[in-house]
Amino acid sequence: MKQANFIAPSILSADFSRLGEEVDNVLKDGADIIHFDVMDNHYVPNLTIGPLVCEALKNHGVSAPIDIHLMVKPVDNIIPNFIKAGASYITFHPEASEHIDRTLGMIQEGGCKAGLVFNPATPIHVLENVMSKLDIILLMSVNPGFGGQSFIPHTLDKCREVRKLIDASGRNIRLEIDGGIKINNIHEISKAGADTFVAGSAIFKTDNYKTTIDAMRMKLVEV
Numbered sequence: 001m002k003q004a005n006f007i008a009p010s011i012l013s014a015d016f017s018r019l020g021e022e023v024d025n026v027l028k029d030g031a032d033i034i035h036f037d038v039m040d041n042h043y044v045p046n047l048t049i050g051p052l053v054c055e056a057l058k059n060h061g062v063s064a065p066i067d068i069h070l071m072v073k074p075v076d077n078i079i080p081n082f083i084k085a086g087a088s089y090i091t092f093h094p095e096a097s098e099h100i101d102r103t104l105g106m107i108q109e110g111g112c113k114a115g116l117v118f119n120p121a122t123p124i125h126v127l128e129n130v131m132s133k134l135d136i137i138l139l140m141s142v143n144p145g146f147g148g149q150s151f152i153p154h155t156l157d158k159c160r161e162v163r164k165l166i167d168a169s170g171r172n173i174r175l176e177i178d179g180g181i182k183i184n185n186i187h188e189i190s191k192a193g194a195d196t197f198v199a200g201s202a203i204f205k206t207d208n209y210k211t212t213i214d215a216m217r218m219k220l221v222e223v
């Protein structure tokens with residue numbers, strides 16, 4: 001069963017010189033959760049933020065769920081720091097963990113929702129062994145590393161396939177999609193079964209976050 005739709009701005013495209021204010025504004029303007037792109041300049045060719053920034057936002061007063069997408073390899077060592085920093089969701093790439101089941105367990109034992117992330121060319125067969133453990137599945141619709149890229153169309157087929165697997169499992173697993181999501185393609189992506197929409201440049205590079213978020217939300221398939 002599809003869960004309530006979430007709009008999740010990716011802070012990768014926010015103005016980092018006033019990050020607290022940016023996050024406050026986007027939440028006031030209708031965002032549901034805040035998406036963090038954690039990049040290590042090893043698993044992906046870019047370097048971004050770590051647990052200190054997550055903790056700083058929590059201390060700033062952000063009470064909305066923080067959704068941490070770990071684009072790091074290896075992944076296990078950094079997970080306790082994000083749990084301690086106040087993460088709500090933590091997702092990682094299966095190829096970044098030696099023991100996927102153990103990594104998922106570590107996240108959940110820390111009180112966070114756990115999930116796997118699949119790049120556009122990464123097969124999803126691993127899902128058959130871990131479906132019973134997942135709270136969230138994130139499909140990348142661009143190759144990870146940078147904001148502002150174009151949505152890769154074949155991700156829609158993957159989204160439909162994963163939606164079927166989630167529905168067949170009977171579990172409440174969130175289906176998140178990230179990369180190149182705009183007002184003009186979000187309806188089609190929603191129809192393909194996603195319920196959580198990460199958008200960076202489409203929101204933070206516009207003048208009026210509320211207008212953009214409202215326009216996105218209007219296009220979503222109601223649950």
Ligand SMILES: O=C(CO)[C@H](O)[C@H](O)COP(=O)(O)O
Nearest residue numbers: 010144145147148180200201
């Ligand atoms: O994870 C990411 C890149 O690795 C970003 O979250 C994603 O690309 C969002 O940015 P945009 O909406 O501008 O495409």
